[in-house]
Amino acid sequence: MVAFPVTTLPNIPSDLSFQAAIEVTQQLLSHIDRPAAPGQDDADNTISESVSAIVQQKPGARGFFVAYLTGEHSALNPPHPAIVSGLQRWPDQSVDLLPKNLAMSTAMAVAHSREGNADMAQQSARVRSRTLDLMVALQLSAIPGELAQLRDSAHPANDADGPYTPFLTRWGYDAEQRHHIYSAASEALAQLDMPPSQSDLP
Numbered sequence: 001m002v003a004f005p006v007t008t009l010p011n012i013p014s015d016l017s018f019q020a021a022i023e024v025t026q027q028l029l030s031h032i033d034r035p036a037a038p039g040q041d042d043a044d045n046t047i048s049e050s051v052s053a054i055v056q057q058k059p060g061a062r063g064f065f066v067a068y069l070t071g072e073h074s075a076l077n078p079p080h081p082a083i084v085s086g087l088q089r090w091p092d093q094s095v096d097l098l099p100k101n102l103a104m105s106t107a108m109a110v111a112h113s114r115e116g117n118a119d120m121a122q123q124s125a126r127v128r129s130r131t132l133d134l135m136v137a138l139q140l141s142a143i144p145g146e147l148a149q150l151r152d153s154a155h156p157a158n159d160a161d162g163p164y165t166p167f168l169t170r171w172g173y174d175a176e177q178r179h180h181i182y183s184a185a186s187e188a189l190a191q192l193d194m195p196p197s198q199s200d201l202p
Contacts, residue, residue, distance in 0.1 A: 012060075016063070017060075019062050021060040021063025029071055032080055032171075044163055049083040059126070061094075068083075077130075077133075087138060094143070098131055099149075102128060102150070102185065103167070106180050136191050149163040151189065155184040168181070
């Protein structure tokens, strides 16, 4: 476990592993929860730099989002501005991973509901909500296009393969789960002020 004060940039290697990224992110979020001490005016910039260092490589970004989206921290509701700033330094990671997290959490909420596991279904729904909140906060211009591709790939009436069809197939999502993914992507696009496509369900 890596320990560091919030005012000091942690030594985060460029080859940060998935598991190490989870641990560092959990510690960073815990530090953000604590009130800043006098003289810590640079804390937000340090947080932003730390987030940037974590997510610059794909394993680190994956670990960051696992810890962030499932954690119990005040920095998540709403997303802390310094976290948003750090993620914006490496936009490709968020553009690639957030739509997939939206799809996976939506599908898992359906699966847990089928099993009668209300607590797990609620946790998955919370991950979906946090993912959406983060996409709205980031305001990355490429995210709406990815969401539109996810929506169209999951469209119940779409028989053609879309850009996200291999992803949906790889995880074995069925028709009901894909319908919910379609709805979640449509909701996200609406919140991002993306005009609806002609293939939208009536």
